[in-house]
Amino acid sequence: MDWLRISAVVTVTPLLAAAACTGGGGERREARVVDRVRALEIALPARGSLARCLELTPFRHGRVIAIERLGRVTRSVTVTQRGSRALFACDETGVKLERREWCGFSAGALRDGRLADPRLNILCVDRHRRHVASVFVNPVRGARWISVDQGPYTELFPTARGLPVRVASTHDVDYGRARATFRISQIGPGGRILVRRRFVAQVAG
Amino acid sequence: MEPIRTRWRMLTGGLSGLILGVAGGIVGIALLAGGASGGAGDGGTSYIMAGHLPPLLTVAGQDVTIRYAIVCPPPGGDVSSGEPCDGGGDVYIRSGHTGGFERLSLTRGAGSAAGRYFVDVPASIAADPRGFSYYAVLRDRDHGTELTVPAGGADAPQQSFPLRDPVTVALGAHSFGATRTADARVADAPWGDGVGQAGLLGGPTSMRIGPSSFDVSRDGTVALLDEMNDRVERWRGGALVGSVPVEVAAATSDFAVGAGGTMYVIDGRSAAGDTPLLRTFAPDGLLVRARHIAERTWSQLRIGPRGPIVQQEPSEQWMPATDGAAPLDRAAQARAGSPGRPLADGSQLVVLRSGVGEVRLARIAGGAVRASWRVLSATPLGEVQLADATGDRVVLVVKAYTDTQDEFVVLVLDGRRLVQRFSVPSDQWAEAAPLAHFRLVGSSLYKLGSTPAGAFVDRYDLGGAR
Amino acid sequence: MKPLAAFLATFVVALALTGVTGARTHTFQSANCNTATPQPTAGMTRDGQMNYAIIAAWDGYQWGGGCWNNDDHDAAPNDPPQQYTGGEGGDCSGFTFKTWREAQDTANGGRYYWAPLRNVHGPYTAEAFKNAAGAPNGTIYKPNADAMDGFASTWHVGLVFFRGSGGWDQIIEAKCEACGTNLFDESYRSQSAFGGIRRIGWTG
Numbered sequence: 001m002d003w004l005r006i007s008a009v010v011t012v013t014p015l016l017a018a019a020a021c022t023g024g025g026g027e028r029r030e031a032r033v034v035d036r037v038r039a040l041e042i043a044l045p046a047r048g049s050l051a052r053c054l055e056l057t058p059f060r061h062g063r064v065i066a067i068e069r070l071g072r073v074t075r076s077v078t079v080t081q082r083g084s085r086a087l088f089a090c091d092e093t094g095v096k097l098e099r100r101e102w103c104g105f106s107a108g109a110l111r112d113g114r115l116a117d118p119r120l121n122i123l124c125v126d127r128h129r130r131h132v133a134s135v136f137v138n139p140v141r142g143a144r145w146i147s148v149d150q151g152p153y154t155e156l157f158p159t160a161r162g163l164p165v166r167v168a169s170t171h172d173v174d175y176g177r178a179r180a181t182f183r184i185s186q187i188g189p190g191g192r193i194l195v196r197r198r199f200v201a202q203v204a205g
Numbered sequence: 206m207e208p209i210r211t212r213w214r215m216l217t218g219g220l221s222g223l224i225l226g227v228a229g230g231i232v233g234i235a236l237l238a239g240g241a242s243g244g245a246g247d248g249g250t251s252y253i254m255a256g257h258l259p260p261l262l263t264v265a266g267q268d269v270t271i272r273y274a275i276v277c278p279p280p281g282g283d284v285s286s287g288e289p290c291d292g293g294g295d296v297y298i299r300s301g302h303t304g305g306f307e308r309l310s311l312t313r314g315a316g317s318a319a320g321r322y323f324v325d326v327p328a329s330i331a332a333d334p335r336g337f338s339y340y341a342v343l344r345d346r347d348h349g350t351e352l353t354v355p356a357g358g359a360d361a362p363q364q365s366f367p368l369r370d371p372v373t374v375a376l377g378a379h380s381f382g383a384t385r386t387a388d389a390r391v392a393d394a395p396w397g398d399g400v401g402q403a404g405l406l407g408g409p410t411s412m413r414i415g416p417s418s419f420d421v422s423r424d425g426t427v428a429l430l431d432e433m434n435d436r437v438e439r440w441r442g443g444a445l446v447g448s449v450p451v452e453v454a455a456a457t458s459d460f461a462v463g464a465g466g467t468m469y470v471i472d473g474r475s476a477a478g479d480t481p482l483l484r485t486f487a488p489d490g491l492l493v494r495a496r497h498i499a500e501r502t503w504s505q506l507r508i509g510p511r512g513p514i515v516q517q518e519p520s521e522q523w524m525p526a527t528d529g530a531a532p533l534d535r536a537a538q539a540r541a542g543s544p545g546r547p548l549a550d551g552s553q554l555v556v557l558r559s560g561v562g563e564v565r566l567a568r569i570a571g572g573a574v575r576a577s578w579r580v581l582s583a584t585p586l587g588e589v590q591l592a593d594a595t596g597d598r599v600v601l602v603v604k605a606y607t608d609t610q611d612e613f614v615v616l617v618l619d620g621r622r623l624v625q626r627f628s629v630p631s632d633q634w635a636e637a638a639p640l641a642h643f644r645l646v647g648s649s650l651y652k653l654g655s656t657p658a659g660a661f662v663d664r665y666d667l668g669g670a671r
Numbered sequence: 672m673k674p675l676a677a678f679l680a681t682f683v684v685a686l687a688l689t690g691v692t693g694a695r696t697h698t699f700q701s702a703n704c705n706t707a708t709p710q711p712t713a714g715m716t717r718d719g720q721m722n723y724a725i726i727a728a729w730d731g732y733q734w735g736g737g738c739w740n741n742d743d744h745d746a747a748p749n750d751p752p753q754q755y756t757g758g759e760g761g762d763c764s765g766f767t768f769k770t771w772r773e774a775q776d777t778a779n780g781g782r783y784y785w786a787p788l789r790n791v792h793g794p795y796t797a798e799a800f801k802n803a804a805g806a807p808n809g810t811i812y813k814p815n816a817d818a819m820d821g822f823a824s825t826w827h828v829g830l831v832f833f834r835g836s837g838g839w840d841q842i843i844e845a846k847c848e849a850c851g852t853n854l855f856d857e858s859y860r861s862q863s864a865f866g867g868i869r870r871i872g873w874t875g
Binding site (some may be wrong): 211212215216217220221222223225254256258259261274275276277278279283284285286287288289290316318319320321353377406407414419420453455456457473474475476477478501502503506514518519521557561562566580585586587588589599603606607609610611616632633639640657 | 673674677678679680682683684692706715716717719720721722723725726728729741743744752763772784786787790814815817818819826827832833834836838839846847849850851853855856857858860861862864865866873875
């Protein structure tokens with residue numbers, strides 16, 4: 001083997017190893033948090049905490065579908081009504097915004113069951129005064145969880161009723177630029193990774 | 206050793222080329238970008254704009270204050286600093302509508318919510334039974350620019366008329382949810398770009414703009430301005446009867462159909478530093494003419510006795526775009542401005558939405574009020590969508606609203622009383638031109654509406670006019 | 672010759688690729704806008720901010736934006752809707768945030784001057800303004816809304832420039848990509864989808 005080839009191997013091999021270590025290939029152990037979810041159908045008018053969220057929506061009569069997710073950083077409620085293309089989410093972290101329980105509120109309009117825009121909200125802060133970014137993620141067919149890279153751990157947000165999934169993170173939130181970067185995986189039955197994606201959401205509209 | 210040296214030289218050569226190529230690309234982009242970009246421009250460094258709500262119709266005993274907002278670059282410094290400008294000016298005012306004007310200087314007030322610069326109209330002028338007329342010359346004292354409002358100045362001053370013994374209609378509190386069903390749906394276009402459909406601009410999380418206006422001919426043909434699909438669709442009896450292509454901006458434009466099927470479109474957007482264009486199209490969609498209106502902002506386009514007429518701001522006047530077949534330039538438009546919409550019989554209808562829940566309406570002929578109305582509502586009233594005459598009656602359509610509900614209220618008035626009253630749903634799922642939701646043809650009222658399914662035009666028959 | 676050929680080949684390829692990449696990533700914002708610190712201001716008048724707002728007219732609309740340079744020209748027209756592409760202009764909520772001189776800290780109700788070329792959107796969406804989120808933001812009874820108060824729906828927000836005689840309003844707004852930012856007559860006041868909003872802290 002000539003020196004050129006030797007030097008190439010010596011140079012490239014560590015690079016490949018580094019890429020393997022950082023690119024998600026191979027197995028690595030990391031902490032995982034699995035959120036709880038419950039899907040409810042609620043007759044209006046509602047009461048309590050949910051009512052305070054619904055006040056922000058146009059739903060006043062009939063029944064609503066409410067998907068409640070409880071995670072490490074946020075509790076969210078995603079609300080819609082059968083036959084309506086409007087989708088709303090309320091987010092709370094336990095830290096009130098101006099004495100309001102729900103510090104975040106986002107609205108979207110479904111087209112073929114999907115949202116064109118993740119509807120980023122960054123008004124919430126957690127107990128450590130970190131800005132919390134909340135967005136919608138459209139689940140792909142077969143997805144059971146949306147996995148969000150939170151830095152030191154991964155958080156799994158369960159899907160429900162085929163609706164866009166409200167996820168949240170304090171990791172990689174660029175508050176000054178009103179944007180947040182999410183690294184997500186969509187996980188199917190048996191833990192199979194269906195999709196990996198990185199996207200940047202912007203406060204807009 | 207020789208092959209190794211050659212390989213190293215090739216490697217070195219390639220690496221050098223790579224580095225220099227990247228560097229060259231970066232330098233090239235930077236040079237190109239430097240030519241295309243720039244710092245803050247000087248667009249608008251010398252400008253003056255105004256806002257003014259004229260007291261078009263007054264009631265007995267009313268104190269009248271004329272107020273203006275003046276928007277111009279601040280003294281010295283950055284035009285975008287957000288500091289108010291050093292404005293000022295004079296109001297030229299007279300009793301009645303003829304004769305000389307007297308000059309009153311504007312006073313600068315502490316607050317600017319309703320216009321910082323004001324003058325109190327002397328009681329002797331405000332109370333004159335003929336009314337009064339006025340115009341203002343507003344100034345940026347630092348930069349020397351001036352603006353006359355209304356634009357026609359002494360040739361077409363703003364006119365104020367007193368309501369004497371108006372027919373007073375007390376609506377009370379509006380009862381929502383009891384709307385009248387339309388007598389017919391004369392056009393029904395699902396969203397889309399196909400035949401018989403209507404185009405929709407905007408996504409699920411932004412403003413939705415659909416067909417922005419329409420008009421109805423005497424024979425009942427509905428012409429729908431489907432600007433997102435660059436066409437006008439014609440409907441009769443609920444069926445599509447034709448479609449012609451028209452080249453118009455994808456914005457909320459207003460639309461009117463004149464004699465012989467000539468179509469007029471006032472653009473919903475304008476080029477920088479210019480006023481919107483009024484385009485004239487032949488019935489087959491061929492562009493005949495595009496001329497600028499007099500002022501920067503318009504509220505509605507209609508067909509007047511002499512052709513298309515546009516209500517414009519800051520003058521708050523109706524200005525004809527043509528005199529018959531002859532187009533008018535901007536100065537001529539301004540000189541022909543009037544406070545009310547001209548009608549075929551030579552009279553004009555003057556409308557003022559006053560306070561929270563009042564509409565004042567007057568029919569002016571020969572420079573005097575011939576009939577007048579005051580509509581009072583306990584529920585807030587929004588914009589007057591339509592004020593038009595049919596025979597000896599007037600049809601008024603105004604929005605009643607609360608924080609959670611809104612409906613259009615239709616009133617048919619004669620010289621003595623309220624003849625008819627009903628409400629219709631607002632159906633404003635997609636945006637249209639602000640005052641383009643209604644047209645009156647004979648004794649039929651037509652409404653442009655939209656829902657998530659599409660756009661439509663409904664007809665409400667008002668009964669025969671006397 | 673071989674080293675020279677290698678040099679030329681890699682030079683040309685690298686030049687082309689860098690140029691294409693540079694052109695694709697070069698935007699109005701990256702070329703012109705800055706992240707300067709906003710300046711606190713003691714006062715803020717409605718007609719002063721009418722002045723600030725009208726500067727943005729004709730300078731374009733950018734979803735999620737932004738910044739503009741007061742040359743009455745949209746440097747990035749026809750941006751794809753609802754995509755952040757770094758073009759010129761603000762969107763409706765970003766334009767309102769800057770015109771109302773708000774702080775990025777939602778607990779701070781003070782007044783901060785953002786230069787037109789300062790690229791900032793702020794944390795509020797139209798619905799956040801409608802819900803009066805943040806210390807500087809409040810609601811107002813719609814019939815009472817005056818110059819530089821506003822109307823906000825779930826999807827859109829615009830500011831009153833002046834009232835119209837027939838009950839409509841001249842609204843200064845970043846309306847849409849095709850519409851741009853400009854002064855438009857609107858009937859938002861009477862539409863129940865819109866709520867009345869106000870900036871707390873005007874000084875004149």
